[in-house]
Amino acid sequence: MKNFLIIPLMIGVLALSSCYSENADRNGAMVTDAANDITETVKAVSETEKALPETVNAASEEVEAASTVTVSSAEVTLSENPETEHTEAAESTDDIIGGSYTEETGLSEFECYADAQHVKLSGRTLFRDNIRYLGYSCSAAEFDFYGTYAEIELIMEPEECDEKERSYYSVTVNSEEVFRGVLTEDMVFCAVDEEIADRYRVKITKLSEGCFGAVGIGRIRTVAAGETAPPPVSDIRIEFIGDSLTCGYGDEASSAEEKFSTSTENGLLGYAALTAERLGAEYNIIGMNGIGIVSRYTPNGEKKTEGFLMPELYKYTDGFRSDELWDNSEFVPDICVIALGANDNSYTRGITSREDEFSEKYIEFIRQVREANPDSYIICASGIQRSNLYDVIARSAEKYIEESSDERISSFRFNSQRDDEGFGSDYHPSAVSQQRFADELYAEITRLFPEYVNE
Structure with missing residues (x-):
């Protein structure tokens, strides 16, 4: 002018x-x-x-x-x-x-x-x-x-x-x-x-x-x-539901021995944020360290339910500060990535009855996510850390499909973290590992949705 x-x-x-x-x-x-x-x-x-x-x-x-x-x-x-x-x-x-x-x-x-x-x-x-x-x-x-x-x-x-x-x-x-x-x-x-x-x-x-x-x-x-x-807002939306591995726990630490503090936890270096950024997508992360489906992390194999489990936390806008229920219309994801099980594994420990218990609750949580997001594609991801629950999660997803005839869901397995990539605090994935996980998830999402390729 x-x-x-x-x-x-x-x-x-x-x-x-x-x-x-x-x-x-x-x-x-x-x-x-x-x-x-x-x-x-x-x-x-x-x-x-x-x-x-x-x-x-x-x-x-x-x-x-x-x-x-x-x-x-x-x-x-x-x-x-x-x-x-x-x-x-x-x-x-x-x-x-x-x-x-x-x-x-x-x-x-x-x-x-x-x-x-x-x-x-x-x-x-x-x-x-x-x-x-x-x-x-x-x-x-x-x-x-x-x-x-x-x-x-x-x-x-x-x-x-x-x-x-x-x-x-x-x-x-x-x-x-x-x-x-x-x-x-x-x-x-x-x-x-x-x-x-x-x-x-x-x-x-x-x-x-x-x-x-x-x-x-x-x-x-x-x-x-x-x-x-x-x-402006992107047309692609992804929701990540996970634990410390999704939050980027300790990814800025120099080694596994460096004690965790919030200044070592940079969510932007985690696989969830990196995947979304590469896709050019809007994204939500609902996660916290130690959380699971049937048990929080437990060092001795005894079930630990004090504090939040994900089926409860998922209901709220921010359950740490309020009992306000989340309005699912506020963010309607195209894809929901469920990346849970690492902490449950500290409880199930390969015990068949506990794995069956986990499977039942995992399927219930899939239903909960589906009810909240009726049009989203659901990816049941696992494998960042070595776990006995890889196959249990895949079988649970298949069982849900058989029971519901819902075909907008699949399982996905990361290649586990490697020693040569280093570690973050408490042996969590390093930033190098997180980048590799992001590359693997990006490849899976663009395989499912070729139109999302963003090179």
Whole structure:
């Protein structure tokens, strides 16, 4: 739009301050404090305007004439040319929590929460008291904007926990990681602070699993041409239901001997996230370490059911923090990958009666997943760690097919982790092994669905 031609003359008018401290409050006072300087600069521009080309004069007239035009969040996206999208921001709308328009810069201050109108959400997330809680591995909030500044209020949950169990998270700007670390206290994170407006995509991702706390997202503040907007959504959706092997437990550890902490658990390096990223798919991960179908991990062979088993956890949005039941219409997967059995194996131990018990409960869980996702293709995966349950899982899937005539299901066996690939914490798969598992699962999914090939 022509009114962009005059904006560079104004950039020197207003210098945005550096990143806020935790208690900083960027509000309309910023414009008020600079009002006198703006007035003098506008006068100076008026005096020199006659010397500018006629196109600049025309652009100046357009800026004055555009005072009633508004900007919607849908107009400001990374996929479009911002110069064709940029118009004056709304002076007041019900959807904007705060902000004041400045004609000289063409930008406004906006404030919003991490709701579906303003951000793209990944994973099962809770929204309580205007705080979005990222609990599960790789749950995320992502938004686009055209402007100069963005900050995110981050809330530590729970308020107190063991240092090695605090939430591990990352922040990326335009796909480049600008921070990765453990959240140790409530804070305001400055993601973008630039003098010249540009297009930005900001993403906050929870890396560690849900039983080790959550990253809460409060207010999101921007200086921008319009409200934040959710990025585009892929047509392919995958749900992963698993245990520590799916969450990426210990995959950033240097060896099996390195003690686990959340800072060694990067879900983005796990096979689930890597497979989904390669497919260009949206994905949910429902998982936690030690979980199973009939028993949690047990070192002595005695059944352990304290805490969650997957058939119970699967019902909830985030069972670690709420009894809110998950609304399956929120995420309708094309494929559901069930990757369970490693912890049950510590209980079944090749004992026929226990394997029969596992098989019965496994089939019941397939039915539960099918009821929640009637149109999804189900892959019953196993084999990441050596287990006596390989064949039991395959037979269970076959038995379910015979009983239900449901043919949108199959079993799949990974090639187990290898010593030469190294190990993560507590002999969990290394990042090298996780990449190989992702390659194998990608090959299986694209064999089943050739249209998903994404090379």
